[in-house]
Amino acid sequence: AQSVTQLDSQVPVFEEAPVELRCNYSSSVSVYLFWYVQYPNQGLQLLLKYLSGSTLVKGINGFEAEFNKSQTSFHLRKPSVHISDTAEYFCAVRGGTSYGKLTFGQGTILTVHP
Amino acid sequence: DAEITQSPRHKITETGRQVTLACHQTWNHNNMFWYRQDLGHGLRLIHYSYGVQDTNKGEVSDGYSVSRSNTEDLPLTLESAASSQTSVYFCASSDPLAGGYNEQFFGPGTRLTVL
Numbered sequence: 001a002q003s004v005t006q007l008d009s010q011v012p013v014f015e016e017a018p019v020e021l022r023c024n025y026s027s028s029v030s031v032y033l034f035w036y037v038q039y040p041n042q043g044l045q046l047l048l049k050y051l052s053g054s055t056l057v058k059g060i061n062g063f064e065a066e067f068n069k070s071q072t073s074f075h076l077r078k079p080s081v082h083i084s085d086t087a088e089y090f091c092a093v094r095g096g097t098s099y100g101k102l103t104f105g106q107g108t109i110l111t112v113h114p
Numbered sequence: 115d116a117e118i119t120q121s122p123r124h125k126i127t128e129t130g131r132q133v134t135l136a137c138h139q140t141w142n143h144n145n146m147f148w149y150r151q152d153l154g155h156g157l158r159l160i161h162y163s164y165g166v167q168d169t170n171k172g173e174v175s176d177g178y179s180v181s182r183s184n185t186e187d188l189p190l191t192l193e194s195a196a197s198s199q200t201s202v203y204f205c206a207s208s209d210p211l212a213g214g215y216n217e218q219f220f221g222p223g224t225r226l227t228v229l
Contacts (some may be wrong), residue, residue, distance in 0.1 A: 004156075005158075043223055073225070084175060100162075100164070100208055100218075101159065101172075102218060104149075104158075105156050106154060110182040
């Protein structure tokens, strides 16, 4: 079985500052990793995903994440945030044998202040 | 464009009533999922289906049921609504044959309040 821990429930930052949202996972098999974003009163949409290959993954809206197998982490980063990035962010993992099922973290609320 | 829709978007019901939440997708995906979202818990899997006539229990399935009679729809039924089932419910679908290793596409959610 796999699990996901998002280390920060809330992250406040000022506009144009860099941000890192932390995600650690546990799995006994190979994993596929995802970051989703949820804007207020909306469903989730995919930001980026790691399947294999390069450990640095680039997604939409200037976000990127780095897969670190030795530290079992998949932290999300953006060098300069905008007010419009205010949202809740979810890290998710699919274990190699779980056939499509995702396990989600608890979510991190990113609030960007002017 | 293909999409996934949920109805109703908001629902208020009373304890003990049966409630059905609809989920319809036009992606032609075989996999469909129901989650509930509660503060501090993220998304938790209720039920899922890998195709017509296939249904499986997730981690929080007590008090819920689903049925899959066609590819497009996976309705979620609360047999006897309880206040603990007040939550936001999300439906999702994925294509098991897609190269994205089962990226899930989400509906807009249904906010359910049980009084």
